[in-house]
Amino acid sequence: MSPTRRDFIRTTAATAASIAAGGLHVAEAAQTITAPSADSAVLELANEALNAARGAGASYADVRIGRYRRQAIATRERQITGVTDTESYGLGVRTLVNGSWGFAATSAMTRAGAQNAALEAIVMSRAARAVQGRRVELAPVKPVTGTWITPVKRDPLEVPIEDKIALLLAANEAALKVSNVRFVNSGLALLREVKTLVTSEGTNVTQTMIRVGPSFSATAIGTGDFQTYDEELAPRGSGWEYVESLDMRGNAERWASLAAEKLTAKSVQAGQYDLILHPTNLWLTIHESIGHPTELDRAIGEEANYAGTSFVAPPEKVIGQLRYGPAIMNVQADRTQEGSLSRVGWDDEGVPADRWLVIEKGLFKDYQTTREQVARIQKLTGVTRSHGCSFAESWNAVQFQRMPNISLLPGTENIGLDEIVAATERGIVIRNRGSWSIDHQRYNFQFSGQAFHEVRNGKIVGMLRDVAYQSNTPVFWNSMDMIGGESSYWMGGSFTDGKGEPSQSSSVSHGCVPARFKNVTILNTSRNS
């Protein structure tokens, strides 16, 4: 029986409050950098575009001016294979005319450039009326003025390049000590994004987002064989202090030895096993099988031509009704989480960062939304605000619904991976992301990993290789029977998650605890299978 709407709202509020008090956040980094505000030239251009849009008939317009600085360092063995530093600066205008969107962007940062972009967006809005079955209606948002910055101790782009190179080459050197390890790749992707949003409704916010993405991979060569091990170095919305905390120098030899060990690991016997997923693997399964299906644009068909639709649809048949998993399963969306990749002060429509439950006690509860999507489901959820999921990858791309951080909350029993292994008769532990693939409605998936260990009678008995697990999302989550407690919580994430046409990339984190899934199909992916 489904709860009444009033019960529903009350439960939501109570659960959200208890989770908020749960202290899942990584220790707050002392912030030593203050958030810059927009300079007057930027605001002048934004207002120029806004005025042009309004003057040409826009009922609503927003202007984003972004300056993106990206640095990437790539190495192999004892060499640098690339050092690049990229700056991109420009302006994007979105207009609403008679309920149709238009968007235009330019790097011509002059008054004329801003005006032209606004007028081009208006032309698109008007052209779109030729194909209009539904008018866009925006949920209300209170205009806001402010600044925000990712809390960091040290801006990674200000760290001397030689320190970064030294760190990577030292890690490679340590890895090359391991017998049979012949190839090592390591790298850093660093981003600072300064973004000003000004809307015709009076919002004016400037945000600075800082993200770091380290990587490490070792390849061991055997006789007519090779095996690679990628360490799961989670990208984060953090400063250089996070990269240092990973101790790539100190850990590289241990990571590389796993590549060498895989050469002699036993090839898995395909069949049904209890699967124990370490958070370094489970985060991506959450991303693919919970994050994407609960995007409202997918559920209503707006992604049908690209990423696909969703089995979590139609909204009126699933909200409060779809049993996603067992009662121990609570999944939270959160754009406020410390260190996470999609953390912001406000989204790209000026909506304040939000936190809400997507799945509560195993039941599907609410989607991810932007302002124009709210009206589609507010009668079902009772939620009249946008959840603040609007995001554009750059000034040159239109904002649309993107995934917030989506995390599996810890269980009440304070256990970890060891306790789950000890309680398992025949299983496989999987760590780190390997290959991943899922269908366009998010039912059938097949994921792999980087390190696989066989469990017999409560003990790890050896390493396996050639392992992939294949399942169906609702079946899989309903087979989850054990989850770790708060102390086993870990946050992974993706620096580049693709969606939309033209495809845009976003960054998103997923926290989780280790979990066990009963009787999952394991495939052998070796050439002989």
Place this chain on the structure above:
Amino acid sequence: MQQASTPARATGGPSQLLSREQAKALADRVLALSPADQTRVNIQSMWSGNTRFADASITTSGGVTDTTVTVTVTVGKRQASSSTNVLDEASLKRTVDLAARLARLSPEDPELMPELGPQTYSTVNAFAESTADLDPEARASGVRRAIAGATTAGKPAGQIFTAGFLEANARAIAVATSNGLFAYHRTTDADFSVTARTPDGTGSGWARGGARDWSAIDAGAVGRIAAQKAVASRNPQSIEPGMYTAVLEPQAVTDLVPLLGNALNARNADEGRSPFSKPGGGNRIGEKVADERVTLYSDPADRMLSGQPFDNQGLPIGRMMWIEKGILRNLAYTRFWAQKQGKQPTGVALAGGLALTGGTKSTEELIAGCSRGILVTHFFYIRALDPRTVLQTGLTRDGAFLIENGKITRALKNFRWNESPLLMLNRLEDIGRPELTEAGRLMPALRVRNFNFTSLSDAV
């Protein structure tokens, strides 16, 4: 409300792109700012216009113009790059200085090759005015034609749902070096795809047109074919997963075969980490690696491919025969690896486009020649499983059909599959006539024995 006058032409058009002379002037300005031993300038000037729709409404549309300058500075054996799209003198100077500073801080690269001097390139005409001129009204009109085509063809299923995306791109790229090289190339591409879904939620179809020239794409036909597929794919039935003969439509082949591009890297092969590595050392050039009817090549000057005639270092890209009648003829050599191995450098494997030839039949003829098999429209979410065999996993999408005695007999549920495009090219029953599936891709339908369908998917 007062209405400002709108520009007669909203976005797009060749006028938005840097001409050869403008690109040369910009490159020369940047080169003059660099005091380094060697400098390379890469310029990309682009315009892009797109229109996206779902459920009978245009949901978003956009237009972007941008020009990016990337500066690569070499100091001794050290090299680094920096790029910007802010093109005033001060920003360009900052970008050059940053690249020089990063280069000086970088360790020496023993594999660094000197910048190239003047080169000769093949003549490639890859620019179509019809694509560069595709303004928002013309795009909306294309969308309307597709929806109309889909609505008519979808009638047997009721009110068909359509979603799709139309994109037109125009780019000018240029490379210049302090050793006197200058290369310039203009290109366009247009792509239009439509997904149609039946109102009962049991049928989904898809079609796509892609070309350098928008006028080569029939928007109405894209909508019509998507809807026909949707109607035909209703009420799909399960059959046991396993090894089946598969007829892969050209779009499905386009999803799979270009994945061989990464495996064509010569260095990986020579280093023992590629399917083209020879056990005991070296690579498999000269060995049979595919069915003897298979020929796979890249050629920017081929009028059907119209690829890029140079890479980002300005190295000419010519015709590359990768596999000829089943024999591996070439691998892709970087300049460093070519020098080390005494070979000619080739540049990036697939920059010159990719064509798979060897057959003349239509897709219908391949179906007619199949006693029992599965027809695949296209694939989705393909990911690598094992680089040793180029083994991939993925799913069928928007129409999988059972073929019995040369005829399509019923719609099937989608499958997950685990298969290698390389091993698959050794299990061919027949090869179709290559057709342009997207800009730079000339691919046929294939009929493949024992395609490994591993599990069923409930996705429609």
